Amino acid sequence: MTTQEVRARPSTAGALDNAVRHLRSLQDAAGWWKGELATNVTMDAEDLLLREFLGIRRAAETAEAARWIRSQQRADGTWATFAGGPPDLSTTVEAWVALRLAGDPADAAHLRRAGDWIRAAGGLENTRVFTRIWLALFGLWSWDELPDMPPELILLPKWFPLNIYDWACWARQTVVPLTVVNAFRPVRPLPFGVDELRTGARPAPAAPPWTWRGAFQRLDRVLHAYARHPHRRLRRTAMDRAAAWILARQEADGGWGGIQPPWVYSLLALHLLGYPLDHPAMARGLAGLDGFLIREPGPDGMVRRLEACQSPVWDTGLAVTALLDAGVPADDPALRRAADWLLGEEVTVRGDWAVRRPGLAPGGWAFEFANDCYPDTDDTAEIVLGLRRVAHHDPAAIRAAVDRGVAWTVGMQSRDGGWAAFDADNTGELPTRLPFCDFGAVIDPPSADVTAHVLEMLAGVGQAGGEPARRGIRWLLAHQERDGSWFGRWGANHVYGTGAVVPALVAAGVDPGSAPIRRAVAWLVAHQNADGGWGEDLRSYRDPGWIGRGASTASQTAWALLALLAASPPGTATAGGAAIERGVAWLVSTQNADGSWDEPQFTGTGFPGDFYINYHLYRLVFPISALGRYLSQAGPAPSEGPA
Secondary structure, X not given: OOXXXXXXXXXXXXXXXXXXXXXXXXXXXXXXXXXXXXXXXXXXXHHHHHHHHHOOOOHHHXXXXXXXXXXXXXXXXXXXXXXXXXXXXXXXXXXXXXHHHOOOOOOOHHHHHHHHHHHHOOXXXXXXXXXXXXXXXXXXXXXXXXXXXXXXXXXXXXXXXOOHHHOOHHHHHHHHHHHHHHHHOOOOOOOOOOHHHOOOOOOOOOOOOXXXXXXXXXXXXXXXXXXXXXXXXXXXXXXXXXXXXXXXXXOOOOOEOOEHHHHHXXXXXXXXXXXXXXXXHHHHHHHHHHOOEEEEEEOOEEEEEXXXXXXXXXXXXXXXXXXXXXXXXXXXXXXXXXXXXXXXXXXXXXXXXXXXXXXXXXXXXXXXXXXXXXXXXXXXXXXXXXHOOOOOOOHHHHHHXXXXXXXXXXXXXXXXXXXXXXXXXXXXXXXXXXXXXXXXXXXXXXXXXXXXXXXXXXXXXXXXXXXXHHHHHHHHHHOOOOOOOOOOOOEOOHHHHHHHHHHHXXXXXXXXXXXXXHHHHHHHHXXXXXXXXXXXXXXXXXXXXXXXXXXXXXXXXXXXXXHHHHOOOOOOOOOOHHHHHHHHHHHXXXXXXXXXXXXXXXXXXXXXXXXXXXXXXXHHHHHHHHHHHHHHHHOXXXXXXXX
């Protein structure tokens, strides 16, 4: 270690102490942590449209939401799906409609700029299906010009192609209520139109019938013909089955899946099926949605925005690991409170995952406050990694919960050896071919980041030598990119994937000097920014030119450091050594006085290429883990002499 590195360590330790203090201050008295999940203004636009459709929109909440939507508009008149990202047509259209609903005149300067850009980008005709569904609800688009999704879909047996369990859990929860909405084809006109957003372009001609696109376009025509004259008894059976399916999946907080899309579409479906607003399911659903609202002062008055999801279980698991990595004693009261809360959040009932794994006992954890239907392997892996290190007053309870979580997660391994987030073997691509599916991932195949987290969990509980872990290792090695990185499904992007996989492989016994690890280290070193940090713009999901490129962020720098530290055991000389020192120095130098870091960039991924998240706690928990592991590997700081 050089003299310069030794001199830097006291400031590194000070930065870590400041960050730990800040993280402690954010813990709820009940034991959990939760950072805001920032997304884009489609959440707020659709919330206003939902309330308008249900007849419950109020002037005050409309004004607050409109202020927020206006504040996110850029100089060119557009809205984006992430901070600093390119303009997004559908997001801009939904924001425009919401502001018109709020009373902004179409000839106002900000809406004229938006309208000019919308037309130049292809107009309403070029928006995604989900945007046009919202327009159709108010007569601003024809239901005849939307792909048809009949409610009879729910009657397909589990072995039949395109049955609802061929879809990812978030997609099936959205599709089932939307088939009900589609069957009703409701129209509740607004006092304004959207003709100024149209280009008049004719639809593209149908693709050849021997292509998937062409075949499904022709199937859609058949479905539209059936929709005009459905079999009455079959349609009634399907509607009843869909209603029962939706109601059975409403969670304790009133929501569906803990996420906005199935939540709002389930409310729409139940409303159209005749459930009054004061029905318990509707009342709980609307009250729960209000719990996702954030209100705060803005420059022009109160603003109001809606979180697409909430992540207390995930955030708490990461916070526990961060504090332990920072050297906080395992019996610290904050850690024990967190462990108590996490034990209470364990999922002990069967959900949709049991369709593919009928003999598997329940266990594990979900992402949200209430989501018993859909625990996930990613959360479970992170909770196990943290819980098993806490010195709890009831170690038997910890061991039992950990054992159940590990057994459930192992049972969710897909046939190819990898792990997906919510389902096993959810890999059939037929749903992705449907004309309806032009937005977001609709299947849940294994991913490198989830598989890595599960592998690291298995290593942590002493199962690195077992066959599930061996198969996971083989899957990860087979899915390493040619450049040495790994794709990040749930975080941006190759920095996230590589930051997850390298520590997992090393923990599972892969030699840090092996070729796959050396290639990953070389990729990280090559993509370090000149300022010492790491960043990767979300455009990397669509444009390979952005892979590994972007402004430095605290979370992405920490991910890279976690990988480099894992690949650089104490006492070894590695290619990542100098990069580690520069990365640590960047974190220390960019820390705020309160111990936090600024991170306006979005580094979380909902749907690659379509929907992104800014996890406000990422900028804190991951740097704490990175700095803590760095100082732990470096050993105790040299004595400064007597005070």
